[in-house]
Amino acid sequence: MTGRKLVRVLEGESLAIPPVWIMRQAGRYLPEYRETRTKVAGFLDLCYDPKLAEEVTLQPIRRFGFDAAILFSDILVVPDALGRKVKFIEGEGPRLDPMTIAEIAKLETGKHIQHLEPVIETVWRLRHSLPTETALIGFCGAPWTVATYMIAGEGSADQKQARLFAYREPKAFARLIETLVVVSAEYLIAQLRAGADAVMVFDSWAGVLTPSDYARWCELPVRQIVEKVRSELPGARFIGFPRGATAHYERFAIATRVNAVGLDWTATAEIGWAVQQHAAVQGNLDPLALLAGGVALDAEIERIVGEFASKPFVFNLGHGILPETPIANVEQMLRRVRKSNHA
Secondary structure, eight states, rough: OOHHHHHHHHOOOOOOSSBBBOTTOSTTSSSSHHHHHTTSSSSHHTTHHHHHOOOOOOHHHHHHHEEEOOOOOOOOOOHHHOOOOOEEEEETTTOOOOOOOOHHHHHTTTTTHHHHHHHHHHHHHHHHHHHHHEEEEEEEEOOOHHHHHHSSSSSOSSSSSHHHHHHHHHHHHHHHHHHHHHHHHHHHHHHHTOOSSSEEEETTTGGSSOOHHHHHIIHHHHHHHHHHHHHOOOOOOOEEEEOGGGGGGHHHHHHHSSEEEETTTTHHHHHHHEEETEEEEEEEEEHHHHHHHHHHHHHHHHHHHHHHTSSSEEHHHHHHTTTOOOOOHHHHHHHHTOOOOOO
């Protein structure tokens, strides 16, 4: 078995000191990232530059020695690869041209992997440049979350436009989801073959749906992706993150057969323990607690590690690190987690 701690946990091992990494660990809170970002005109230019994407992925590993690196990219490279115009507006986030029913019917999938070859090259480069003990995580967005951006053109608190479209045009929306399942599975297979130890599926908007729509648009497509990838690569390791769908976390673990479920910061210990009957748990420090630092941060870390580390567990945040987070607080977090011994 590999010595990479994250891999050991995803394969069912409980470690006295859990592996730790954080979502968005390569990002704006790091001065070296901000400096690298000035070398390209746009955010997607950074995602598609293998040398620079490798560099920013490595930056938090050099500085903090996290147990895992996550590929620097974005979930919206998939619609970009499908020919949808994607742009990132500073301070506002991504913007796409909203899709029509006719455009869904005309989506072409034949050249998407070719378009994403620079990202796959970044994975290959990272596998050869990371320390041997550091796991490498690839990722994609879940079909539901990616589809919401493709339909609405942007994110919103409740993704109203995408939900309305799914109600009014269920056949067209199902076709879009099916396309994204196929494309996402092929994309993840390519990442795993290039050297990723595991892949993560981010469903950032899973929490806005009714239970029946969640089962149809979130849970089922992720299960299909897992099945398609494992039909090609039987040992593929998955982390699923259906953010906000806390009531469904245990069912998600059972239905999708992922190796770990990421918990957002609202999930209770009881929810996490239920998940741990079926899969590892990853999470779930509130990013605001990390921003706050001090005694509050120490207390939250002790609570989370104490609750989950006796079973397979990966320490992480309940969502991405905030750009204004002090580096000293990240260092404090790592010291505290790595002093733990709760298994």
